[in-house]
Amino acid sequence: MLAYRGGVPILVREFLADVARVGAALADGGHVLNVCSDRYHFTVGLAASLVAGKVSLLPSTRTPEVIAQLRRFAPDAFCLTDEEECALELPRVRFPASRGAAATAGAEVPRIEAGRRAAWVFTSGSTGTPVPHQKTFAGLLECMRVAAERLALTDGRSHAVVATVPPQHMYGFESSVLLPLVSGNALCAEHPFYPADICHALEAVPRPRILISTPIHLRALMAAGLALPATDLIVSATASLSTELAREVEQRCGTRLLEIYGSTETGSIALREPTRTAEWHLWPHVTLESRGEETFAQGGHIGQRTRLYDVIEPLGVDRFLLHGRTADLVNIAGKRSSLGYLDHQLNSIPGVVDGAFFHGAAAADGTVARLGACVVAPGLEAAAITAALRRRIDPVFLPRPLLLVASLPRTSTGKLPQEALRSLAAAQTKPSGAA
Amino acid sequence: MSDNVSPLRQPADSAGVVALTRELAGLIVAALNLEVTPGDIGPDQPLYGEGLGLDSIDILEIALVVSKQYGVQLRADSEENTRIFASLRQLAEYVNAHRTK
Numbered sequence: 249m250l251a252y253r254g255g256v257p258i259l260v261r262e263f264l265a266d267v268a269r270v271g272a273a274l275a276d277g278g279h280v281l282n283v284c285s286d287r288y289h290f291t292v293g294l295a296a297s298l299v300a301g302k303v304s305l306l307p308s309t310r311t312p313e314v315i316a317q318l319r320r321f322a323p324d325a326f327c328l329t330d331e332e333e334c335a336l337e338l339p340r341v342r343f344p345a346s347r348g349a350a351a352t353a354g355a356e357v358p359r360i361e362a363g364r365r366a367a368w369v370f371t372s373g374s375t376g377t378p379v380p381h382q383k384t385f386a387g388l389l390e391c392m393r394v395a396a397e398r399l400a401l402t403d404g405r406s407h408a409v410v411a412t413v414p415p416q417h418m419y420g421f422e423s424s425v426l427l428p429l430v431s432g433n434a435l436c437a438e439h440p441f442y443p444a445d446i447c448h449a450l451e452a453v454p455r456p457r458i459l460i461s462t463p464i465h466l467r468a469l470m471a472a473g474l475a476l477p478a479t480d481l482i483v484s485a486t487a488s489l490s491t492e493l494a495r496e497v498e499q500r501c502g503t504r505l506l507e508i509y510g511s512t513e514t515g516s517i518a519l520r521e522p523t524r525t526a527e528w529h530l531w532p533h534v535t536l537e538s539r540g541e542e543t544f545a546q547g548g549h550i551g552q553r554t555r556l557y558d559v560i561e562p563l564g565v566d567r568f569l570l571h572g573r574t575a576d577l578v579n580i581a582g583k584r585s586s587l588g589y590l591d592h593q594l595n596s597i598p599g600v601v602d603g604a605f606f607h608g609a610a611a612a613d614g615t616v617a618r619l620g621a622c623v624v625a626p627g628l629e630a631a632a633i634t635a636a637l638r639r640r641i642d643p644v645f646l647p648r649p650l651l652l653v654a655s656l657p658r659t660s661t662g663k664l665p666q667e668a669l670r671s672l673a674a675a676q677t678k679p680s681g682a683a
Numbered sequence: 684m685s686d687n688v689s690p691l692r693q694p695a696d697s698a699g700v701v702a703l704t705r706e707l708a709g710l711i712v713a714a715l716n717l718e719v720t721p722g723d724i725g726p727d728q729p730l731y732g733e734g735l736g737l738d739s740i741d742i743l744e745i746a747l748v749v750s751k752q753y754g755v756q757l758r759a760d761s762e763e764n765t766r767i768f769a770s771l772r773q774l775a776e777y778v779n780a781h782r783t784k
Contacts, residue, residue, distance in 0.1 A: 442756070442758055443746070443750070443756065444757065445758055464740060468743050471750075471751070472746075472747060472750050473750065615744065616740050634736065643732070646736065648718065649718045677718070
């Protein structure tokens with residue numbers, strides 16, 4: 249069994265038939281933006297692309313600006329979609345509907361060269377242009393083989409893998425698509441969102457079943473007051489989980505919760521059990537190196553030495569502690585950007601003279617902290633700036649508040665301290681907030 | 684529950700929806716810490732995207748408020764989901780029809 253949809257198993261031979269069918273429908277271009285929202289469709293599209301020697305593109309967001317940059321990066325790119333409507337400005341291939349043709353038993357499993365480039369994933373960089381990172385098929389597989397062992401998913405039983413994260417996000421791509429494929433477990437086509445959806449998706453599949461999720465979804469799941477189905481493992485990533493929430497999840501779901509640490513550049517590289525220890529345990533062969541404030545990872549599936557944008561304290565050779573993000577990094581709901589990139593986008597809007605984003609204060613109740621921005625733009629209204637930003641950056645980064653100011657609080661050396669921006673914003677918002 | 688709505692009941696329900704619309708606007712502004720006052724949110728203004736500018740993280744937060752306050756569990760796999768968040772009025776009508784408290 250390779251997958252479930254609506255609790256109905258999809259067998260390997262049906263998958264192979266679907267891969268062949270979709271492969272025949274793909275366009276000629278060598279780069280595929282696979283936006284299929286159904287996780288099984290996504291997986292079929294990925295496999296068909298691999299077999300056809302095409303490279304998958306995984307941008308961090310799909311705003312018109314990013315799609316334009318993708319077209320420049322890969323002029324032959326086309327998009328594979330399973331939706332009726334697709335607003336992306338790319339040549340489009342509709343995921344072909346199943347004709348219900350009987351899958352032939354004993355269909356040959358296609359062979360994919362291990363060293364081949366399977367995907368380009370993108371981070372926002374700090375200068376306004378997304379930075380591509382290459383993922384080889386072998387590197388992805390190696391990383392997920394380790395993950396499967398560490399998560400104890402290699403005991404011969406078929407685990408059903410339910411995930412609240414999209415397959416196009418690096419964590420979802422690895423944990424909800426590649427992990428079950430590599431380890432002989434079964435992925436679930438659904439992408440549950442609300443707490444009731446998560447419970448329903450879990451109940452629809454037999455045990456053992458595992459939930460791949462994030463602190464945001466787990467917090468909502470705990471708060472919804474629903475009866476939670478028995479689950480055999482819960483995995484969280486994208487941001488650190490508070491120990492209290494981790495404990496509650498374990499108690500209410502009656503199982504272990506494991507956290508994965510990774511980045512778009514490196515993929516998953518460490519794991520921890522937060523109710524037992526704050527220490528992260530690195531993948532074997534992956535090592536960390538600190539240089540001043542910066543930390544780099546290398547070895548194992550990573551390939552070349554790669555910077556991690558978190559503040560990391562290595563402990564011995566295979567463990568570390570995480571002390572938050574570096575000052576420039578932005579991570580909201582697992583979507584990553586940098587203040588440098590966002591500032592660049594803001595200042596590229598015609599009419600904006602000067603502008604800067606700042607980190608909002610973290611909320612004590614676990615709700616998501618948003619960014620704010622101060623903008624000097626005589627003659628522009630805040631709503632117009634927000635609308636222009638919406639074309640450029642992912643909506644999770646849109647500033648709340650976006651404040652129009654006469655000038656930015658730069659120091660005499662031209663620096664713009666985050667604290668000064670926050671104070672300026674607080675001083676401006678107070679009167680209306682009190683009204 | 685109220686399949687056979689009496690002619691007398693109908694206006695009361697509409698008034699209920701109107702009141703619920705205002706109540707939800709207050710709950711949403713408080714839960715999401717929005718920069719607007721509840722009165723600024725028009726009953727037919729889109730909540731998602733261009734309208735009020737909410738995203739999926741906000742929608743999850745609103746779903747929590749709605750489940751706590753009214754005992755309504757929202758589901759994404761129903762056709763209704765896009766309609767529910769089309770506007771405050773649509774959300775109020777949905778909550779009004781499905782509330783258990």
